[in-house]
Amino acid sequence: MRELLWEQLRGEFDLLVIGGGATGAGVALSAARRGLRVALVERHDFSEGTSSRSTKLIHGGIRYLELCFRSGDLRHLRLVAEALQERHWLLHWAPHLIHGLWLVTPCRNLPERCYYSAGVQLYDLLAGKARLHRPRYLSAEALAVWLAGLQAPAGGVAFPDGQFDDARFNWELIRTAVAQGALAVNHVEVVALEQRHGRVCGAVVRDRLSGETRSLAARLVVNAAGPFADAIRRLADPHAEPILQTSAGAHLVLRATPAGVEDVSSAALPVPRCGLLIPHTEDRRVVFLLPWYGHWLLGTTDVAVPPSDYPTVSPAEVEYLLRQVRPYVANVDSMTITARWSGIRPLVRSQQSNTAQTVREHCIEELRGLVTLVGGKWTTFRVMAEELLDWLHSRGWRWRRASTWPPPFSATPLTTSSAKLQSTPHSSPGSLSNSQFREATDEDVRRHLRQYGRQAATVLELSRDFPGRLLEGWPYLRAEVVFATRYEMARMPLDFLARRIRLAFLDTNATLRALPEVVRLMAKELGWSAPQAETMQSQARQRLQAGV
Structure with missing residues (x-):
């Protein structure tokens, strides 16, 4: 299938999208739904970078409420409300990949219980009609049933959010965009941008599997390369000032395993369908301990780093994450670390020296005809894509048909004549x-x-x-x-x-x-x-x- 798409990847397109992660896939799908001729190229595999290395949450971002009150920056509040609306339709759009997940914030004393209860009530209020379930207070005894072994003398506050499989969902976006007429090919890199009269008008791309190189023309080239967006911008202008600041988020996957036992079917720790949000770390962030495919997912850190294809997790980051959990989960050190990974966040550059305090906004920037879309987070990928198409509309672009969300997933595997039918289960994930x-x-x-x-x-x-x-x-x-x-x-x-x-x-x-x-x-x-x-x-x- 890939080779057939590569052979069709010739000529001129309305949009050439660089990057096959959440942002690029969302743009390709939104544009294809409007009848535009779209090509997308990804240097590695789809979502191989940041988009497969998230904390696996579809959420409003409750921690940004505290950042709002601490900094007085109301942009945090607006972004939380926006993400909660997106969470609502995502849960209904792809129930085979996205599901609700209760999160519990443990409380050590009565003041903490009051403080966190107020926070989750505001979070619930911002959701409005997109509310999942009302938050609830759990006594220490009830909490022991929800999360065995959790140390929380004053109980905890539970609230609902969403969890998903980021890489599988990313693939569904790509597959649906192709079913709508887009051409998307992985393992194809941009080696140069072509310009006419000082404006970007296409790109030279190379198939990293066959080595073949060809030129693609486009009315507009969209830079959705995530942490590497500045590198693409420098292809258009070698003197371009950076617009990103990047930070690494490390994650650990844990399993309680007796010594020498390898078979997860007999050794895996029973994981409930609720997770833990540790509200205050030593660097004033939050850490999640979440159930994920029968394991525990622990993350994340926030360390300023340069962009990297394959970021690694340092011993210091491992110890940092375990240290944040120890006061709440007594047996965390007895668990086996079965996997670890790190993802690079493409944050819009700000005056904040601490990337953890940076507002998770996105931005659209034009440079010599190259349009860059960066920032944001998984939950708001659709908003970002739609804003880019609205931006084009305001500049005179017109399309053959209107876009309606959510678009249906394709029911059949990709072929050159894929049917445009829903792949979501008729009734439920079950x-x-x-x-x-x-x-x-x-x-x-x-x-x-x-x-x-x-x-x-x-x-x-x-x-x-x-x-x-x-x-x-x-x-x-x-x-x-x-x-x-x-x-x-x-x-x-x-x-x-x-x-x-x-x-x-x-x-x-x-x-x-x-x-x-x-x-x-x-x-x-x-x-x-x-x-x-x-x-x-x-x-x-x-x-x-x-x-x-």
Whole structure:
């Protein structure tokens, strides 16, 4: 599929989008819905950077309420209200990938209980009609039922938010944009911007897999390269002043494991469907401890760093995160760190020296005809895309049809003539129980396949020719490797292991065990020679050993 799209990636487009993360995917989808001719290129895999390395929350950002009161900057309040509205429709748009999640803030004494209760009540008020459930106070005894082992003498305050699989959702955006007529290709980098009369009018792109280079013309080039947006801007103007300040957010994945036990099916800590928000860290931030695919996700830090393709987690960041949790979770040091990763935040440059205090706004900037869209967060990707299209409309752009949100997900795997039908389950994420899924007899497999929506039927059809699990004790199927290679543009082992499924973000050792079989199946699908397959496996192993 990818190669067919690459062959079609020729000529002139209305929009050429650089970057296949949340921002670029949102712009491509919004523009394609309006009937514009859209091309999108991504240097690595879709969402390989920041967009797959989030804290996995679809939320208003309750911590920004405190920043608002502390700084007097009302922009924080507006952004929270906006994100809460977006949270509402996202939960209804993609129930197979986004679900509600209760968060609990522990209280050590009565003043804290009053303070945090007031905060979550305001958070609930800002949601208005987009409210999920009313917040509630939990006594210490009730809290022990919600989160066993949590130390909170004065109980806690619970409030609802949203959680999602960022990389899978990013892929759904890309896939739906292609179904609407966009051309989106991963592993294609921009090597130069072309200019006419001092204005950007296209780009020279190179397929990093084949080495082929070609020129693409566009009425408008959109820079959605996230942390690397300034690097793209310097292709248009080598003297361009930076508009970003970037910071790293480290995350740890934890599992309570007896010594020497590897099988997660028997050793995983029972994880409830609620998470923990630690409201005050030593540097006046917040830290989350969240359930995620049967593990605990702990994050995040906020350290100013330069942009990097593969940021690593330092020992100091590991100790920092564990240190914030110890006062509340007594057994955190007995848990096993099964994976770690870091994502680079592309923050709009401000006067704040502390990136944790920076307002999470986005901005649209034009430089010699190159339009850059940066900032924001996952929850507001749609707002960012729509504002860019509104900005174009105010400058005289017109389109053949109006855009309505939410657009339907495509029901079928990508082909050159993909149908534009919904892929979201007809009723609920639990609709996998009908007869077409009887082959998936194990509950963990059925639960996992819900993320495919109605496409799960295609995965199960492939499982007739590629039977069995990819790895014992995990719900992933060998057929998924083939499905991702044929229909989801997976071209590297970690395209599949890290982003089409999330194993590399959950357990590094398990990923290393699964790697040979993934390479074997992909090699057969893509025609790799034995030396090519060995190179792919070696590169993936090195990447995993350094951190995802």
